[in-house]
Amino acid sequence: MTIATDSKLNARIPDGPIDQKWTRCKDQLKLVAPNNKRKFHVIVVGTGLAGAAAAASLAEQGYTVTVVTIHDSPRRAHSIAAQGGINASKNYQNDGDSVHRLFTDTVKGGDFRAREANVYRLAEVSGNIIDQCVAQGVPFAREYGGMLANRTFGGALVSRTFYCRGQTGQQLLIGAYSALMRQAASGRAKIYARREMLDLVMVDGVARGIVCRNLVTGAYETYAGHAVLLCTGGYGNVFYLSTNAKGCNVTASWRCHKRGAYFANPCYTQIHPTCIPVHGDYQSKLTLMSESLRNDGRVWVPKNKGDSRRPEQIPDEERDYYLERRYPTYGNMVPRDVASRAAKERCDAGFGVGDTQMAVYLDFSRAIQEQGRAAIEGKYGNLFDMYEKITGENGYVTPMMIYPAVHYTMGGLWVDYHLESTIPGLFVLGEANFSDHGANRLGASALMQGLADGYFVAPYTVGNHLASRSLKPVTDAHPSFTEALASAKARTDRILAVNGTTTVNELHRRLGQIMWNKCGMGRNAAGLSSAIKEIGALRDEFWSSVRVLGSGEAFNQNLEHAGRLADFLEFGELLVRDALHREESCGGHFREEHQTEEGEAKRNDKDFCYAGAWESKGEDVAQSVLHKEPLEFKDVPLVQRSYK
Amino acid sequence: MTHKSLNLTLRVWRQPNADAPGAFRTYKLGGISPDMSFLEMLDVLNDQLIKDGEEPIAFDHDCREGICGTCGVMINGQPHGPLPATTTCQLHMRHFHDGDEIVIEPWRARAFPIIRDLSVDRSAFDRIIQAGGYVSVSTGQAPDGNCLPIPKVQQESALDAAVCIGCGACVAACKNASAALFTSAKVSHMAQLPQGQAERRQRVLAMVGQHDEEGFGWCTNTYECEAACPASISVTHIARMNREHVKATFAGQK
Ligand SMILES: Cc1cc2nc3c(=O)[nH]c(=O)nc-3n(C[C@H](O)[C@H](O)[C@H](O)COP(=O)(O)OP(=O)(O)OC[C@H]3O[C@@H](n4cnc5c(N)ncnc54)[C@H](O)[C@@H]3O)c2cc1C
Ligand code: FES
Numbered sequence: 001m002t003i004a005t006d007s008k009l010n011a012r013i014p015d016g017p018i019d020q021k022w023t024r025c026k027d028q029l030k031l032v033a034p035n036n037k038r039k040f041h042v043i044v045v046g047t048g049l050a051g052a053a054a055a056a057s058l059a060e061q062g063y064t065v066t067v068v069t070i071h072d073s074p075r076r077a078h079s080i081a082a083q084g085g086i087n088a089s090k091n092y093q094n095d096g097d098s099v100h101r102l103f104t105d106t107v108k109g110g111d112f113r114a115r116e117a118n119v120y121r122l123a124e125v126s127g128n129i130i131d132q133c134v135a136q137g138v139p140f141a142r143e144y145g146g147m148l149a150n151r152t153f154g155g156a157l158v159s160r161t162f163y164c165r166g167q168t169g170q171q172l173l174i175g176a177y178s179a180l181m182r183q184a185a186s187g188r189a190k191i192y193a194r195r196e197m198l199d200l201v202m203v204d205g206v207a208r209g210i211v212c213r214n215l216v217t218g219a220y221e222t223y224a225g226h227a228v229l230l231c232t233g234g235y236g237n238v239f240y241l242s243t244n245a246k247g248c249n250v251t252a253s254w255r256c257h258k259r260g261a262y263f264a265n266p267c268y269t270q271i272h273p274t275c276i277p278v279h280g281d282y283q284s285k286l287t288l289m290s291e292s293l294r295n296d297g298r299v300w301v302p303k304n305k306g307d308s309r310r311p312e313q314i315p316d317e318e319r320d321y322y323l324e325r326r327y328p329t330y331g332n333m334v335p336r337d338v339a340s341r342a343a344k345e346r347c348d349a350g351f352g353v354g355d356t357q358m359a360v361y362l363d364f365s366r367a368i369q370e371q372g373r374a375a376i377e378g379k380y381g382n383l384f385d386m387y388e389k390i391t392g393e394n395g396y397v398t399p400m401m402i403y404p405a406v407h408y409t410m411g412g413l414w415v416d417y418h419l420e421s422t423i424p425g426l427f428v429l430g431e432a433n434f435s436d437h438g439a440n441r442l443g444a445s446a447l448m449q450g451l452a453d454g455y456f457v458a459p460y461t462v463g464n465h466l467a468s469r470s471l472k473p474v475t476d477a478h479p480s481f482t483e484a485l486a487s488a489k490a491r492t493d494r495i496l497a498v499n500g501t502t503t504v505n506e507l508h509r510r511l512g513q514i515m516w517n518k519c520g521m522g523r524n525a526a527g528l529s530s531a532i533k534e535i536g537a538l539r540d541e542f543w544s545s546v547r548v549l550g551s552g553e554a555f556n557q558n559l560e561h562a563g564r565l566a567d568f569l570e571f572g573e574l575l576v577r578d579a580l581h582r583e584e585s586c587g588g589h590f591r592e593e594h595q596t597e598e599g600e601a602k603r604n605d606k607d608f609c610y611a612g613a614w615e616s617k618g619e620d621v622a623q624s625v626l627h628k629e630p631l632e633f634k635d636v637p638l639v640q641r642s643y644k
Numbered sequence: 645m646t647h648k649s650l651n652l653t654l655r656v657w658r659q660p661n662a663d664a665p666g667a668f669r670t671y672k673l674g675g676i677s678p679d680m681s682f683l684e685m686l687d688v689l690n691d692q693l694i695k696d697g698e699e700p701i702a703f704d705h706d707c708r709e710g711i712c713g714t715c716g717v718m719i720n721g722q723p724h725g726p727l728p729a730t731t732t733c734q735l736h737m738r739h740f741h742d743g744d745e746i747v748i749e750p751w752r753a754r755a756f757p758i759i760r761d762l763s764v765d766r767s768a769f770d771r772i773i774q775a776g777g778y779v780s781v782s783t784g785q786a787p788d789g790n791c792l793p794i795p796k797v798q799q800e801s802a803l804d805a806a807v808c809i810g811c812g813a814c815v816a817a818c819k820n821a822s823a824a825l826f827t828s829a830k831v832s833h834m835a836q837l838p839q840g841q842a843e844r845r846q847r848v849l850a851m852v853g854q855h856d857e858e859g860f861g862w863c864t865n866t867y868e869c870e871a872a873c874p875a876s877i878s879v880t881h882i883a884r885m886n887r888e889h890v891k892a893t894f895a896g897q898k
Contacts, residue, residue, distance in 0.1 A: 056783070057782075060783060072765070072767070073766065073770050073810065075770075076714050078706070081712060128786070131788055132781075132784075133789075134789040134792065135839060136781060137779050137806075137833065137839045139794075139837065140789070142795065142796045142799045144795070146795045148789050148790055170711055170809075171803070179778060182780060185774040245707040247706045279679050280677055282677065282680055283684065285709075287709050386709065389730060389735075390736065392736070392738060456783070459783065501695075503691045505690075506691070554661065555759055
């Protein structure tokens with residue numbers, strides 16, 4: 001591993017007290033004259049909350065916006081699947097919430113590995129997000145008197161989560177999508193669906209366009225512009241099994257990384273504690289049961305190993321409510337990383353339940369007794385329905401069985417305070433960037449971040465880039481476009497040429513097993529080192545024996561999947577190398593060598609209080625160079641987290 | 645959990661592209677676990693086809709948890725298959741029997757051209773939303789969220805309409821290939837909220853106009869759409885849309 005000694009990383013954090021930084025930043029940003037905005041062309045890749053919000057807001061301001069998405073419609077982005085809610089420090093419940101408290105909770109929840117200034121800004125604009133969504137017609141839950149309702153989420157002692165039953169992401173995305181549709185109707189935003197970005201085009205060191213493959217016809221297309229906004233979501237599917245939609249991928253980020261964008265903290269992956277357990281080797285994805293269920297559900301395992309009675313028949317005193325036992329203050333509402341590890345600890349110790357013994361119970365009997373079944377149905381009905389569809393069991397009667405699963409990726413392309421990557425003109429928003437959640441994300445904070453980036457940050461900072469850099473006119477006839485197009489096409493053709501014997505699914509599943517077993521909830525040096533070798537071998541196998549049939553000049557879903565897997569096979573190695581280098585435990589990154597006597601994550605602030613941003617040095621991931629952005633904690637004192 | 649496995653005969657619509665003719669092909673598939681989802685069953689078939697040198701079956705899917713609206717095929721003549729309020733991706737094989745023959749086809753509607761095999765182009769839905777399925781509010785213009793009290797009952801009722809996933813099953817189920825349920829879900833969502841009032845009349849006229857222009861048929865109240873809808877959208881929204889449309893027409897708004 002090479003560590004850069006003369007790193008030029010500049011986070012552009014404004015001076016001044018934390019609560020004035022964003023105002024000062026905005027005051028100093030250069031503006032584009034209203035009549036010039038139309039002449040600037042912004043390319044937005046991805047239409048999740050981050051992309052749809054940014055594209056709509058920029059078009060509203062008057063910019064010419066081009067939007068691409070791999071989906072058949074912008075409304076299908078994976079944000080649609082978010083269930084539980086979105087945080088905002090409105091303090092509508094009068095329970096002591098404030099911008100500062102949301103900021104503190106998020107920094108602490110992230111185990112002190114996020115950039116303070118970004119997190120503060122996130123908390124600061126959180127209230128505006130709710131207002132904006134309400135104005136668009138998002139039907140957030142209300143009290144009987146008509147005021148907005150809230151629920152509690154993990155890692156907080158206040159009630160600040162806004163929600164629409166168990167479909168919050170859907171409603172927020174439909175809001176952002178409808179704003180985008182309004183711009184499409186006005187002609188200011190042009191939308192190209194079923195297009196996959198396969199490369200970034202740079203001219204004079206600035207991001208000036210993208211190469212896409214039209215997924216219906218197979219044709220390669222290029223789009224030129226003055227700025228590129230990458231809003232392509234997270235890379236959880238490097239683990240094959242995750243709660244992410246099947247199309248989630250790292251391709252666009254990885255191609256940008258290879259063109260010079262640094263990739264920060266790839267090892268920070270979030271394992272969500274409440275998912276439906278794995279039940280067969282044909283399984284294609286895992287399903288989340290929203291964290292909001294922990295508001296009313298109690299997590300337990302039998303006190304006696306191998307207790308084979310049905311859960312309803314095990315009396316209370318023979319149950320171990322291990323989260324309530326270990327963390328009396330937060331109880332079932334501890335942050336995700338803590339809850340996940342506690343479940344793993346119980347199962348590894350032999351107390352797991354179900355056929356595979358890799359599950360714990362999530363029990364609603366007390367909540368149903370106290371509040372009545374109708375109240376529980378009102379809050380989580382669709383989640384109970386989903387549980388029953390998948391498992392054939394009724395969660396109102398029998399406790400649900402749950403187990404942790406890969407869910408979210410805190411790592412992503414490194415960005416500065418402007419959300420600009422190390423490539424000028426390339427902005428990265430939403431889950432695709434690394435910025436706000438440190439080593440662990442609190443529930444209901446991803447939707448907040450995606451919309452903060454899209455509605456309230458990028459629309460300002462992108463304008464500054466356009467107004468302050470001299471960007472000469474470029475069309476897609478420029479040689480950089482020809483080169484990028486040829487390289488994207490060559491890669492796809494190479495995949496088709498292998499014509500081996502192993503299917504893409506098989507190879508992807510095997511990559512997932514390596515990642516989960518050696519770089520999942522618990523990681524150690526020996527396992528990580530062997531994972532690097534195994535991933536390398538699997539990558540060789542991919543390029544010598546993958547079988548992708550059909551042509552590149554047609555709708556070919558297997559080819560799409562193969563291209564994404566090829567990138568995961570490179571990226572996976574970087575993720576593991578990052579995990580190996582980080583000799584500490586923090587948030588979702590748990591190095592077994594570094595734990596307290598009670599089995600909690602043990603940070604090493606002396607040596608690792610930095611964001612680790614990797615620079616690509618060509619094909620060989622082992623040659624990547626690490627740049628460090630030191631993290632300073634001035635407003636939230638650096639302490640060991642405690643949820644006891 | 646059940647442990648026996650299923651042997652199935654699948655008759656699947658294969659069509660290389662929009663212009664080429666399509667036909668059913670028959671495949672035998674054994675060893676299917678009842679705990680698999682329908683799409684996992686198709687994954688298994690596809691891996692088998694690839695091994696045998698035949699191109700896999702194209703079908704759209706993404707979230708596989710019933711919310712994105714990407715999946716959807718006709719299963720034995722029913723959109724999303726036999727279970728009520730269930731998307732194709734959430735349908736599990738425990739609802740089929742050993743020895744079953746299953747016929748799998750794409751949505752069929754003039755306004756949803758076939759792309760390949762089971763995958764169709766539903767961009768007409770986006771254009772219906774573009775016609776007016778939004779509130780004209782730009783980023784930064786919003787007042788405080790609690791400025792507009794919305795009684796819980798009203799909010800819940802708007803949400804009942806807003807949960808449409810845009811999958812197109814309603815169109816596939818309808819003998820007229822009408823998208824009335826889809827269009828009305830949006831009209832009804834907005835019409836029930838104070839935010840939607842300013843543009844209430846133009847919205848319904850423009851959206852219904854676009855619906856017709858896309859080539860979707862008329863609603864003749866057969867309620868097949870409601871029966872097929874995985875998000876349980878009720879036909880009462882169609883009734884509301886019709887009332888809204890009449891009012892807007894008589895008000896002479898354009
Ligand atoms: C099941 C589930 C439940 C969740 N619940 C919550 C919750 O309750 N609260 C919360 O705060 N967070 C939740 N999250 C997390 C949150 O939903 C996501 O982090 C967030 O929505 C990501 O938004 P995004 O805009 O960054 O990306 P996405 O919504 O993933 O959008 C990515 C976009 O990029 C496009 N794209 C990807 N690759 C390419 C490419 N190569 N070329 C072109 N386009 C591309 C896609 O088509 C898509 O439009 C949940 C996540 C999951 C998986
Ligand atoms: S794949 Fe998303 S609804 Fe079925």
